[in-house]
Amino acid sequence: MCVIGAGASGLTTIKNLREYGFEVDCYERETAVGGAWNWRHDRSPVYAGTHLISSRPLTEFPDFPMPDTWPDYPDHKRVQSYLESYARHFGLEESVWFGTEVISVVPVGDGRWDVTTQSTGGGSSRVQRYAGVVVANGHNWSPARPEIPGDFRGQMIHSAQYKDPAQLRGRKVLVIGGGNTGCDIAVEAAQQATAVWHSTRRGYWYAPKYLFGRPADQVNDRTLKLRLPLRFRQWLYRRAIALTTGDLTRYGLPAPDHQPYESHPIVNSQLPYFLGHGRIVAVPDVSSFDGASVVLSDGRRVEPDLVITATGYRPSFEFLAPELLDTAEDGRPDLHLHAFARKHPTLAVVGLVQADFGLFPLAHWQSVAVARWLRLRGTDPEQAAAVQQKESTRPLASWSRRRVVPTPRHWFEVDHTDYLRAVEGLLREMEPAR
């Protein structure tokens, strides 16, 4: 089997494939494990202040917990050290070819694949044949940059290039983007920069990190455990926000144009604090640049020295022909459970999912499902065909979040309980007959 990428998703895929008896070659273009969390390399989106957005119990691998003495929201250095100890504990590095980039993955018929790799230092390429390919190349490394007309005389960077608060010190900063990164950077800028504008296109539900003294996601999961209906949970969410964060429209933020649970959760306790202290000024969308100034959609002008676009990332699979993943023209792949290629039973993607939950456990269960599927194909083709037949009738609405704000940001958004229930259903179908 071939695994592409040795970040969190790739590592758990190696581990689970090996647990199911497969031999694995993993290709990683960097020189160490960790992927996005490996802050030592350039492509990592991590900045100095990065902490987990979901709390520790909802983020750790289900079979390899983080130390229980760690804080509720560990920082990125701890997360990286966690991934390193995961790799060491399970001896995963022996399956990884570091400094090796995958150039192309081509089906050769009969379910097998030709994978062309090349050393990142250049040199000749090498082709290997594999019985299956699992893509775990991450989706937070290829920056999505907004197209803003006009010329800007100041400095403009994507949040991927933002690493250290020193970059903000003493400057006038405009942060574009209302995601978790945008909010984090605005908050850091509030403590470093001389002026901070935070531009968001729409209103969001800014959840606090703590509710009733517990991490807010743990409180939220209590409502899921009780299987409360969505409408009631939305009402609870609105009440909880009204009682904690409060009404942010009086700071100039637009009211949310959607219900709670219809967008990726934004969790930031400090943003409202700095809005209230006037350290962050909320501004609407940017419509154009004009020399030293930035023109906003309401006609106002601001003059920052530094613009940081925290506008996220796009998935990118340069080594795969788009039709293999049923990728639409806008770049959105169409995969069963956001993991299984619909027309190629030996091709899967792990970690291409976003949820109100940590990614590691979701990637773990995805890779368990992939491993069990690949094994079943080998041991019991008849049952595999039956599973495939049954899965093709699984309704999309049962695992994909039904209603979300229709932006690329939410292409892979799922509700973790619905999603895990669907994956568990699949795992049960693939139980070996006893």
Added chain:
Amino acid sequence: MKSDLLRFEDWTNPVPAVAREVVSLTEGVEKDRPPLLFVPGLGHGAWAFAEHWLPQAAARGFPAHALTPRAGGDLRAHVHDVVQVAASLPSRTVLVGHGVGALVVAYAMGRYPAKAAVLAAPVTEGWPTLWAALRTNPVGTIPALFGGRLKLSRKQLFGPDLPAEQAQRILDRVATARPRRELITHDPAPRPVGDPPVLVVGSPDDRIVPRVSLERTATRYGGAPLLFPGMGHDLMLDVAWSEPIEAILDWLGKQS
């Protein structure tokens, strides 16, 4: 059906962290050997293994660790402690549980892909153990049924060959425990993750874990129990303590 993937209890009510007592012997061990983690049962602590088995395992090249389960913890907390310590070790760990500690290990295997597991005199079935205890040691057992303390007796823990003085010294160290109702009412242990090899060892003369119970447990993991006649429940402290640990280490050597 209970879900394996939706672990609301762990997500919403994580087991609180405590300082754990772990006794480790890692000097002069061989690099390619997996670490062993010994988990004692009711009334016992890491000391029960530190006596003989820990040094013996280390002498044979295995990094050896023994954990004292947290005082007053329930099964879930004890499983949490075992998984936490196992995950903190440098490589996939072999879990060795004794008595109720073997039940904890059986549960921990559902949470952590152990390299291998050894269930020594496992108290995996509550009722047969309760009957056996009532028959052998009614005075020490009955109070425990009503929330009182359990007082283990010499006859339960050791064979007849252990000198009385030595037995008394150990019995003095065994803390009186309050066994929880869940030792009897718990669900069957989950299916192990990662498909580890499992060895069940015990004694046909154990007055706590009846032989049928041993056999059923071993069958569940696809094997037969390895028996050491003449020994009591405390395989790691009885006179013939070296026989089971040597057999366990030999078995481990054959696994990789």
